[in-house]
Amino acid sequence: MEAVFAARAVTKFYDMGEVRVHALRGVDLELYAGEMMVLLGPSGSGKSTLLNILGGLDRASGGSVLYRGFDITAASERELTQYRRRHVGFVFQFYNLIPSLTALENVAAVTEIAEAPMRPEEALEMVGLSDRMHHFPSQLSGGQQQRVAIARAIAKRPSVLLCDEPTGALDSETGIVVLEAIDKVNRELGAATAVITHNADIAGMADRVVHMSNGGVSRIDLNAQRRNPRELHW
């Protein structure tokens, strides 16, 4: 299978005054095309740092990250912006929608700057929000806002979809609806998807589960069978 990402000996440290905090201590990891990967670990294990580096939001202190052969650790700020713009879809714990734009317009904000995107309506339809397209974020529930965020992330037809605790701010029932949406776009669009969570119950929906602790990969599990998010509960 083709590796979308190949991370080699990635390290990341932050200098906090006199203390150096090691967030990543040499991570080797691949993300394959079309796969669903769940990154599992307690807070402080380095999973968000890794995701941010993969998504071009942060830079590694050492090692290399190849995105289809392009080394994003050596990319300029401008190249990283273009990289995010073309290839990466992000979903965050707190949705980060633009409050002054409707659901449709939030999606359009991305399709307007993307190459060959889908229509915003189409993206919202995929996450089951056709009837809420003209609502403003303040008029949507948390789960609905998160699904708008997913629609916004996938409307550009990204090669990778990176989700950082997408259900972290939601109750389990709403969370499952959101995970279903992520599962659906992964299957239908074939975007390599990485979902960060500290909730082990979510791991069942993945092809591969990467366990992280203390800034490194401690274990990788392969699920023989991806479970439908409907079957998950916590």
Next chain:
Amino acid sequence: MLGTLDRKLGRDLWAVRGQVLAIACVLAGGIATYVMSVSTLRSLERTQSRMYGEFRFPEVFAGLKQAPRSVAARLAATPGVEAVEARVVAPASITLAGYRQPIAGQVVGLPRGGGRFNRVHLHAGRIPEPGREREVLVSDGFVQAHRLQPGFGLEVTINGRRQQVVVVGVASSPEFTYQLAPGSIVPDFKSYCILWMHAEPLEAATDMTGAFNQVALSLGRGARVEDAAQAVDAVLKPYGGQGAYGRKDQISHRFLSEEFRQLRMMATLFPAIFLGVAGFLLHVVVGRLMATQRGQIATLKAFGYTTGALAWHFLKFTAVVVLAGTGLGVASGAWLGAGLARMYRDVYRFPYLDFGVDWEVGAMALAGSLAAGGLGTLWPVLRAAGESPAVAMQPATPGRYGRSWLELPWFSQPTRMIARNLVRRPVKSVLSMAGVAMSTAILIVGGFMSDGVDYMVFAQLRRAQLDDLTVTFFNPVAERGLYSLRSLPGVQAAEPVRTVAARFRFAQRSYRTVVQGLEPEGRLRRLLDTELRPVELPAEGIVLTDYLATMLGVRPGDRLTVELLEGSRAVREVAVAGVVREYIGVTGYMRREALNRLLREGDVATGAYLAVDEPALPGLYERLRGVPAVAGVAARAQAVRSFYETLAAQMLTMALFNTLLAATIAIGVVYNTVRIALSERGRELASLRVLGYTRGEVSYILLGELTLVVFVAIPVGLGMGYGLVWFLMHSLQTELFRIPLVIRPSTYALAALVILVATAGSALLVGRKINHLDLVEVLKARE
């Protein structure tokens, strides 16, 4: 001992130091203007009242042709009159070795025994010694302008008689704080001076031994100036009395009163604008602070802090800004005030001027800033501090937005964001625009000063008065006497003029000024309409300065009562034939021949306008001084030059000051607008950056809003500037001068440019912050 909350306050202030500084500067601008103008006003008023007492400034003044001294005693016996002093005053033309321009002067007789009124203040040298008839005092402005020391000599021609005098002292007097040569529009200390000399030689030179031509009076308690003036007029009428008047018509007093009025206006209008803008900016910044600290406030309340304690904590934020702004404002206001007082001393020759900032002025300044800060911040602080902790700890729901009337279907999403954000808080958007517009308007006011004055000088000295020299005679001279003027070398033309003091009456109103009799087709002195086109002087009737017609309430066709105060002293009804546009002084104009008929005099003139070949000028001055009938000579070119010498530096200083003030507001408003927008929308902008928006695209959203505000505000501000100028022009116009409402295109352009530069500067400052948005940090936290 600083509490924990106070340390937090310090850090909060430091975090928004740029905005705090900008607001403090706006506040300081208003306070500085207030302190500067009020302190100058109070110092001038104090000086005026002190010197009026110390140098005995009289209450009633009267000029006359000539009367024996015994008449003064009769005046002293008039009811209501406390004391009288009579003296001789005469015009003179003066030569100073090494100075080739004509110098006009007024010679005042020093009363025997020190004098009851209008005592002089000696700046340098000494008082002329009794018996030394050639010793004189000269006004301090003249000595300063020519950089002289007492001990120099002057050649003085009085009544055609030349004499050499020695200046032994430099003096000033409250009656001559404003020294305006006849026919000139601003003080010109190089070519006009006051001389004080012993009474005897002056009386001898003017053929008035044992007589007087000017009288000053003080009144007893409760006596009215109008009654006294009437009584004085009755006594002096047979002696050619020219009408008694009170202090309010005394020229120095009059001009000072005008200055006081302008300072009062400056002390209210500008500080009000600045404090209003500062209050608004504080409202925005503190409101934003409260929004970002909502969670903290809830936590502190959960720990048991009271609403009052928290409200006080945030109000201290305002207090710090207010105190900093006021401190800065009072200090710079005191400094500027001292400078302004010095500028006043250059024009108004006070014997002394003690400039100081009273504590009441400082207290008022503080009260004003506290009121502005309090009005701006009290409400948001109380509302936020009063919120229940349980509610405040909930995450804020996304801001409520709706579609706006400002957007079009084809707008991109970033443009849509700009439109909706502007419309969502219309009051804030409008106030931001108002702030920028106000500073544009203030810039226009700054530029208008010089535009208006330039135009005034242009109209008066390049369109209306086209003579090179104005000659005035001691006594009316027969028109044929002008032949001798015309025959002098270099004189191309000479036009006679007859000037008579007169009182105009219409309905209940009256005004004392002069009537000028001009030649019907004169070329050297013209009357102009509103478009500055020459107006033909009608054969019959009187033409009035437009402002005079308005003051009297007359219109062309009305019949005006003209009471001549010289010669025949005729009282006649004269038809108002028209009005003419003039910016300086107020005058009635008639054909000279018609005026002389009214005076029952022959073909006479009291002066002449001359056109002269420039190279012949110096020689001509010399010849004119030898003509006994000539009382004074004034040069127009010199008048224009000295006008700009006196005023140009001052106008430039004021314009710079105004520009600085306006730029302070512009930067304060613009910088705060973007800074707040960045704080409110940093999260949105970072989200967009994460989604792949470039820095430029993100900056567009932030700066687009600002640009829109500024581009709407500039034209509005240009209009407001015109309105403000109109208001100032109307409230400052007097019979002394009216600054015309003329604003050059370059003034508008400069105002817009200053605003654009201020905007670009603020945008650059904030743009740097956009580049450093922390994408990771912003996404982790909830708003």
